[in-house]
Amino acid sequence: MWRDDRNHSLYPLFTFISFLLLFSLHFLLSPLALGLITEEELxxxxxxxxxxxxxxxxxxxVGYSHTYTDIIRRNGEKFIRIRSEMRMRIRRMGTSLELSQTKESLLGMDLAPKHFISSISEPGQIRKTEGWIEGKRARVKLQLGGKTAEEEVELPDDVIFEEALGYHALKRGLKVGDKYRLNLFSMELLKPIPVEVNVLRRDKMDYQGKKIPVYVVSYKLEMMGGLENREWLDENGVTYRMEMMGLMGMKMELVKTDMKEALGEAGEIDVIIDTKLFPSGQPIYGHPNHLKALVTLKGGDIGKAFVPSQEQRIKLLGGNRAILEIDRSPVDESKSAQTPITSPEVAQFLKSTLYVQSDDPDIRRKAKEIIGDERNAWRAAKLICGWVYENIYDKSLKVGFGSAKNTLETLQGDCTEHTVLFTALARSVGIPTRICAGLVYQGDAFYYHFWPEVYIGRWVSMDPTLGEYQADATHIQLAGGKLESDTALEFGEGVLRTLNRLSIEVLEVKP
Known part of the structure; x- marks a missing residue:
């Protein structure tokens, strides 16, 4: 079942580039201050x-952002309404992808968050998120492909709504050396995120032929291994530039402009070609079952960059260097568990989510059709792996991040779609399955990739994208969630920790 024309996906990176740019937009809104706003201030x-x-x-x-802020009345009450739009275009292996988001947020005149609604358009589907803030709780509804999920999140006392964060420094008074901490509630991650704010220095920005005096403010977010954004704003709170510092080894920024320039022609950048990882050392041939490598991370904590498991081991050497070893032991199908597997320790990996709709009737029906009367979990998993590999005939990079139901209907996509469809089918027949995000070797380089792991009495990696019943030892699992959330954004953590900062020297390869 090996394939030579391997398709690979950097969609986890694409998602997070887009997410982080969107996330940064909320720092660029109007100069709102925390606490009560008086009529005089208004x-x-x-x-x-x-x-x-x-x-x-x-x-x-690669695109533009537009933010429009006004004051409206609803049911006799005043609100600050903030509407934002973002559009961007990048390439994956020469294939153009467009992503857009629109969002409307309502804040009370005391700047307390009240309501928001967001719509993200990906190729082939739209994801909608709507939230209500009621006291110290946020109630959020997510919709994707006809499926709805609802969550409630408890908020800390000092939580800041995204729209107000960037101008807390303005309210305090911009003083070089001032440093403090806040909690930001992220509507994308659906949780509060600690943020350290630091007014670094005074500077000057060139804007329309003028030198504009500005302050440089740093925002360090405790998420995804640590992120830092910097903002260049004047004493009136006007933002001229926003930069994501060292993010994924690429310079990423938002720059103030006018409508004509923002809507004007954009270029494109290929995130796969520009970010693939070339290893040094021993050559890799075929599909090895053993890989040993010296890995080095420039910046960050290498101990948190990889997922340790029974088959993947990491030995820290100090100085952000480590030895990584991966061994794939053969599967004895006679020792495989029988389906359905309902052990409490793995029951969570049978759940249905927005992207992995294992409780969908069509998913259940197709899975039963594929495996027939097979109860041996490993043999059933191989039947599902083979079916997904053979039937997603259009190995398309045009799909964004399709859900399992959407992929079953279209039978197209790359590694993300292969993985979520396989995961939903396997879970629906009682095989605990989880999603892995990391690197896979193809041709002459490592690429970012998705694949599933199934529990058959022990965890075994499979790869329905590449047609591998048991994934080979070039599959390197990076940090991230073990169980996907309804946003699935957590799988980008390993990308953010390693992209353009990780080097691999292959020391040993065995068949």
Whole structure:
């Protein structure tokens, strides 16, 4: 079942580039201050406020953001309404992908968050998120492909809504050396995130032929291994530039502009070609069952970059260097568990989520059709793996991040779609399955990739994208979630920790 024309996907990176740019947009909103806003303060604020920004990756314009802020009345009550739009285009192996998001947020006149609704358009599907803030709880509804999930999240006392974060420094007074901490509630990750704010220095920005005096403010977010954004804003709270510092080894920024320039022609950047990882050392041939490598991480904690498991071991050497060893032991199908597997320790890996709809009637029906009367979990998993590999005939990079139900209907996609469909089918017949995100070797380089693991009495990696019943030892699992959330964003953690910072020297390869 080996394939030579391997398709691979960097969609986890694509998702997080887009997510982080969207996330940063909420720092660029109007100069709102925390605490109560008096009528006198409101009188000095100019509404509506209209901001246009160009989105840049490695110096290439890939899209724009637009934020419009005004004051409205609903049921006799005043609200600050913030509407934002983002559009960007990048390439995966020469195939163009467009992603857009629109969002509307309502804040009370005391800046307390009240309501938001967000719509993200990906190729082939739309994901909608709507939230209500009620006291110290956030109630959130997510919709994707006809499936709805609802969550409630408890908020800390000092939580800040995204729209107000960037201007807390303005309210305090911009003083070089001022440093403090806040909790930001992220509507994308559906949880509060600690943020350290630091007013670094004064500077000057070139804008429309003028030198504009600005302050440089750093925001360090405790998420995805640690992220830092920097903002260049003037004393009135006008943002001229926002940069994600060292993110994935690429310069990513938003730059103030006008509507004509923002909507003007954009270039494109290929995130796969620009970010593949070339190893040094011993050559890799075929599909080895043993891989030993010296891995080095420039910046960050290498001990947190990889997932340790029975088959993947990491030995720290100090200085952000480590020895990585991966061994694939043969599967004895006679020792495989029988389905359904309901052990409490793995029951969570049978659940249905927005992207993995294992409780969908069509998913259940197809899985039963594929495995027939087979109860041996390993043999059933191989039947599902073979079916997914053979039937997703269009190995397309045009799909964004399709859900299992969407993939079953279209039978197209790359590693993300192969993986979520396999996971849903396997879970639906009682085989605990989890999603892995990491690297796989193809041709002459490592690429970011998704694949599933099944529990048959022990965890075994499979790869329905590449047609491998048992994934070979070039599958390197990076940090991230073991169980996907309804946003599935956690699988980008390993990408953020390693991209353009990880080097691999192959020391040993065995068949």
């Amino acid at each position: 009188a000095h604020m100019k509404f509506p406020q209209d901001e246009w920004m160009s989105l840049m990756i490695s110096g290439v314009k």
